[in-house]
Amino acid sequence: MITISASVGRLGVNRPDDVSKVQDLLHRAGMNPGPVDHIAGPRTIAAINGYQQHILRAPDGRVDANGLTLHRLNAAITRAAPPRSPSRIQPSQVQQAPAPSRVAALAPSSKAMRTDWTGDSEAWPQDKKLASLDPVFRRQIEPILSQLRTEGFKPKIIFAWRSVAKQLVLHRQGRTKVLFSFHNAQTPQGIPNALAVDVVDERWGWNEPNCHVFFKALGRIGKMHGLVWGGDWTSFRDWAHLQGRQNSALRQVKRESGL
Numbered sequence: 001m002i003t004i005s006a007s008v009g010r011l012g013v014n015r016p017d018d019v020s021k022v023q024d025l026l027h028r029a030g031m032n033p034g035p036v037d038h039i040a041g042p043r044t045i046a047a048i049n050g051y052q053q054h055i056l057r058a059p060d061g062r063v064d065a066n067g068l069t070l071h072r073l074n075a076a077i078t079r080a081a082p083p084r085s086p087s088r089i090q091p092s093q094v095q096q097a098p099a100p101s102r103v104a105a106l107a108p109s110s111k112a113m114r115t116d117w118t119g120d121s122e123a124w125p126q127d128k129k130l131a132s133l134d135p136v137f138r139r140q141i142e143p144i145l146s147q148l149r150t151e152g153f154k155p156k157i158i159f160a161w162r163s164v165a166k167q168l169v170l171h172r173q174g175r176t177k178v179l180f181s182f183h184n185a186q187t188p189q190g191i192p193n194a195l196a197v198d199v200v201d202e203r204w205g206w207n208e209p210n211c212h213v214f215f216k217a218l219g220r221i222g223k224m225h226g227l228v229w230g231g232d233w234t235s236f237r238d239w240a241h242l243q244g245r246q247n248s249a250l251r252q253v254k255r256e257s258g259l
């Protein structure tokens with residue numbers, strides 16, 4: 001358990017020893033605050049803010065001595081496996097779905113080492129689609145898929161992350177109304193970190209009328225887990241769509257994606 005004597009980050013006390021501890025924690029949690037230089041500069045604050053996007057509704061760019069952010073950073077490094085060299089990873093491991101506990105510990109930067117994110121994301125296998133989600137969002141989606149299976153459905157993810165280029169293609173085809181969506185969310189380094197999934201029942205897809213039995217269950221269970229369901233949108237009912245944030249957060253997510 002790493003402790004600090006006073007707050008670090010935006011409007012923080014920023015004692016040099018505390019700053020370096022937070023910078024080290026951020027590195028180990030997969031964020032990039034720049035070098036550990038004991039100075040709470042813009043990159044450190046941006047990294048704190050970026051980390052808080054996963055855990056707080058209103059990130060403030062500051063780590064308090066007894067606050068949730070420090071608690072979660074400590075929990076993240078305790079969960080994380082010791083770092084491994086990319087050269088030791090065998091090709092077979094890259095194809096393999098990581099075990100759930102391992103997935104939970106993966107920060108976006110470690111995803112980058114393990115996975116080739118090129119190609120058509122619509123054609124990726126289910127486990128790779130899951131791995132392209134923001135880690136916190138993924139931990140919300142997994143129990144939803146389990147619950148759907150328990151209720152006898154056969155959920156299949158059509159889209160998790162997708163590139164902005166793919167978004168443009170879908171937009172031209174009339175399959176989406178927006179040029180940037182929560183599906184496009186990524187880390188500033190360009191690693192997929194999606195905040196939305198489109199899920200259908202593999203038996204029915206979008207075929208009436210059975211698909212709506214599934215979509216209603218998807219919406220019900222998704223909302224129980226605090227997610228936003230596209231089936232509730234009156235302008236454009238996006239039945240298969242669940243997202244982790246309100247639409248009002250879209251511009252902020254776009255900015256944080258470096259897009």
Ligand SMILES: [Zn+2]
Binds near residue numbers: 159183238241242
């Ligand atoms: Zn969608």
